[in-house]
Amino acid sequence: MIIYSDWYLKLIGMEGTTLFGIIIILKKYKNNPNVYLLNHEKIHVSQWLETLFVGFLVLYILNFLWNLLRYKNFYEAYKFIIFEREAYKEMYNLNYIEKRFWCNWIKY
Numbered sequence: 001m002i003i004y005s006d007w008y009l010k011l012i013g014m015e016g017t018t019l020f021g022i023i024i025i026l027k028k029y030k031n032n033p034n035v036y037l038l039n040h041e042k043i044h045v046s047q048w049l050e051t052l053f054v055g056f057l058v059l060y061i062l063n064f065l066w067n068l069l070r071y072k073n074f075y076e077a078y079k080f081i082i083f084e085r086e087a088y089k090e091m092y093n094l095n096y097i098e099k100r101f102w103c104n105w106i107k108y
């Protein structure tokens with residue numbers, strides 16, 4: 001499921017995000033989809049499902065906090081979250097979702 005909304009994304013400074021398996025993307029991409037951004041968010045949907053939603057939230061936050069202690073930088077802390085590492089690495093591989101192994105984020 002995809003929702004197009006600007007206010008929330010502008011608030012957090014992102015072009016797209018996935019909350020509880022629902023993709024939220026900037027309105028400018030409604031008629032002009034960014035396939036890589038969409039692929040990135042679809043990878044997050046798989047991760048949300050695999051971790052039964054709560055697991056994603058808990059691991060995402062703990063991993064972010066751990067990274068913040070480690071790198072002392074918000075952007076680095078975000079980029080090195082295991083879920084983000086998988087999504088950023090594979091977002092340009094448009095066949096990834098179909099070929100991806102279950103819980104592949106564990107590798108990161």
Ligand SMILES: [Zn+2]
Pocket residue numbers: 040044083084087
């Ligand atoms: Zn992401």
